Structure formats: structure tokens, C-alpha cells
Amino acid sequence: MGALVWLLIPLLAAIGGGLWGSWANRTRKVRGDGPELDGYARFRAAMEKPTRAPAEPDGGALTGR
Template sequence: MAALAWLLIPFVAAVGAAVWSVWASRKPSGFGDADGVAGYEAFRAAMERPHGRGTGREDRGGREGPAAVSRTAPDGRAPAAD
């Protein structure tokens, strides 16, 4: 009976190798790299695009929110009361 156990180990290994061989040589699925590359290119193009408006963080001391609004007229005078 002990000799049979020693023969069982190589048999299980051979079956495992056959299963792995079939799995490793299978035909690739329909999903290719083209979708991933296209998404990366779109992301890269968006990151390289110049941004027209700032976030306002530099105007408000690093706090989140809209940019500070100037309350003075272009000639330097204060606006009239509402």
C-alpha cells in the first residue's frame, strides 16, 4: 500500500501539469490592449491641456473654494453701496 502512495504523487503531478498546460495555452480572450491604451492617451491629453481658470486656492490662502472676487473698480475706486 505504501508503494502505491509513492506512485500516486507523480500521477497527481502529471495530471496537474496537463491541466496547467491546457490552461496556459488557451486562446486569449477578446479583450485587447487597445482599450487600455486609448484610455491612457485620453487621460494624458487631458492632463497636458492648459487650464483656463485657477482653483482659487492661491487667492484664498490655500483654502478650498472659488477664487476671490475683486470689489474695486478698474480705476481703483471702491464700488457704490448697493
């Protein structure tokens, strides 16, 4: 009788693993690429904006006079 109990442990583990595997691979509601593409478009627009030249600490006098 003890041997049957020890055989039930891997059987229950296999059943539990199969149930978990089927749950993990279920099809989920597809969200689409809309939010990601919108964010990418905002990122590109921000990167293409011209920036001001940084102010030079000595007022731009780099002649060395």
C-alpha cells in the same frame, strides 16, 4: 501492496500538475491594445487641458500693505 498505493500518490500528483500546467499555459484569445490605448489617449487629453488658476483666499492682495 501498500507500497504501490504510496507510489501512486506522487504519480497522480505529477499527472495532475502536468494537466494544470498545460491548462495554465494555454493560448487565450488576444484582445489587442485598443482599449488600453484609447484610455491612455483620454488620460493624455485630460492632462493637457489648461486649468484655471486657484482663487486666492484674500482676493489676490499679496502686497503686504
